[in-house]
Amino acid sequence: MKKIGAVVAGLIVGLVAGSLATWKAYPLLLSTIAPSTGVEEADAAKPDKKEPLYWVAPMDPNYRRDKPGKSPMGMDLVPVYEEEGGESDSGPGTVKISPDVVNNLGVRTAAVELKSMQSTIQTVGYVKYDEDQLVHIHPRVAGWIDRLYIKASGDPVKKGEPLYEIYSPELVNAQQELVLALDRKNSRLVEAAENRLFALRVPESLIAEIKKDGRVKQSVTFYAPRSGVVDYLNIRQGYYVNPGSTIMSIGTLSQVWVEAEVFERQASLVQIGLPVTMTLDYLPGREWRGAVDYVYPSLDPKTRTVRVRLRFDNGDNLLKPGMFAQVVISSPSSGKTLLVSKEAVIRSGRTSRVVLALGEGRFKSVNVKVGRIDEQSAEILSGLTESDMVVTSAQFLLDSESSKTSDFKRMNHGEVSVPDSVWVAATINKLMGDQRMVKATHKAIKVWDWPEMTMDFKVADSVDMQRLAEGEELHVEISRLGRDQYQITNIHIPGSEENKSLDDMSIDDMSLDDMNLGD
CATH class of the missing domain: 2.40.30.170 (Efflux pump adaptor protein, beta barrel domain)
Structure with missing residues (x-):
């Protein structure tokens, strides 16, 4: 019995000792077998932190800095990151913006719609008389105006009212022929004399009076052929007139x-x-x-x-x-066509573009062919499909950023077109208002291979020179007029209330593809 108790006690002591050893040695053994398990889990929990490529000004995409800071207008610079996976599946020119930046910029989008376009044409015009009802008064004989019943243009007349009396030897002779024919009682001569008087527009009442009493009138009165307003009075009492001359016109206002x-x-x-x-x-x-x-x-x-x-x-x-x-x-609608909001179209001289919203913060500028434009919509003839989404607000920054890597200039197998106008930062050194010229120092213009330098520029008539001041820093648009001829055609003064809003600038004829505001 004592032997059995000793064996049982030894087993219990060994079991307890083995449990304690296992409990103490398990962590060490686990760390020996899988020493990196905890580290990998911790590393997996940490997301890769991307570093921005550069920072840009929200209202001036060509103002770049390599660290955070303030723009010339006092706004916080916006970070721009490299897109994951390098070039996106959407091709060159695609840019990706973080959601908070999209929200801060106030980016709005709208779908491309297939519907009818009701075009309206707004223009100006001038009221005129209805020329279908305008009557011109011409004498058929030469003579003198003995009496004029109409005194001025604009006087109203009624049909049958007297206009003027005229003395004409030809009319007197025509009346005498009728009287002689009546005296001879020759019906053929009477008919011929009457026809002559009718041809000279002698009133029928006067012909009837001559046939009745046989007396010749020295002055003949002519009457208004219709009611209306005298539009053109070219005679005065006592004037001598010839056949065919316009003496007055009568128009109607109904x-x-x-x-x-x-x-x-x-x-x-x-x-x-x-x-x-x-x-x-x-x-x-x-x-x-x-x-x-x-x-x-x-x-x-x-x-x-x-x-x-x-x-x-x-x-x-x-x-x-x-x-x-x-x-x-x-104008009537001409069937269904692709329509976008007019403010989504960025017009830049020879081309028009829109910024596509590709989803997940990705945007890309594409060329489009624009047809008719009304107050709200623009017709897209090519470049978009019905399923596309376009940016309608704050597309100015997105378009400029997309244009730096886009394939717009790769359509001619490496041939790069040189723009006729560029935007650049400049400082006004001297104003020459009497000559509409300024002396300005501008930043380097890479697309024209211009270094930073000081030049004299002509200022276009469309630019208000009163907004310019010596020593002022601003953005100017320099346009090439001809060989070695350049002119300032537009200005942008940062912070000025007279500047257009971002949305308005995006639909004007301003192209910032080649804007170079310097570093």
Whole structure:
């Protein structure tokens, strides 16, 4: 029994000792077998921190710095990161922006839609008499105006009212022939004399009076052939007139014409019968509705416009000839077409672009062919599909950043086009207002191979020189007019209230593809 108890006690002591040894040795053994397990888990939990490539100004994408800071306008610089995986699947020109930067820039997007475009043509016109109802008064004989019943242009007349009396030897002779024919009672001579008087527009009442009493009138009175307003009075009492001369015109105001001018690019949209709306400044809130009456077949070579004749009812005579009017012509829709918001289109002289929103913070500028443009939409003829999303706000920065790596200039197998105008930072050294010139020091312009230097520039008439001051730092657009001829055609003063907003600048004829604001 004692032996059995000793064996049991030894087993218990050995079991306890083995458990204690295992508990003490397990961590060491585990670290020996897998020494890097905990480190790898810790490293896996840590995300790779990307370093920005550079920082740019939110309102000036060509203002770059290699560290955070403030832009010339006092705004925080925005970091730009390299896109994961190098070049994206969307091709050259794709840029990726972090979500917080997209939010800070206020980027808005809209879908490309396939729908009908109701085009409207806004233009101006002038009220005229309805020439279909305009009557010109011409004498058919030579003579003297013995009496003039109409004293001034604009006087109203009614049909049958006397206009003027004329003494003409030819009219006196024609009356005497009728009297002689009546005395001889020769019907053929009487008919011939009457026809001659009718041809000279002698009133029928006077012919009947001559046939009745046989007396010749020395002065003959002529009457208004219709009611209206005297438009053109070219005689005075006592004037001598010849056949064919215009002595006055009579027009009506019950219906008027309006002649408007339509630009050459919109001429194909105008057709006879299209509805027209007209307003005048002197009657705010009043609106007239009419229709296109005629489209003139020729183009004015100076203004490059086509004249369009419109017709309006004017029962209350509020429309006066010579008035200036604003006209809106509604053109019918021509089937469904691809449309984008007009503010999404970036126009830069010869080309137009939009910024595609590719998702996940990726954006890319693409060339598009633009057709018709109305107040809200632009027609896209090529370059987009119905499923695309385009940027409609703050696309200015995205377009400039995308253009640096885009394939716009690779379409000609390495041939790079030189722009006719560039934006560059400059300092005004001297103003020469009487010559519309400035002496300015500008930064280097890489696309023209220009170093930083000081030059004299002509200033375009469209630039307000009163906004310029000596010593002022600003951005200027320099345009090439010809060989060795350059001109400042636009200015951008950072922080000025007169500058356009970012959205407005994106749809104007400003191209910042080649802007070089220096370092």
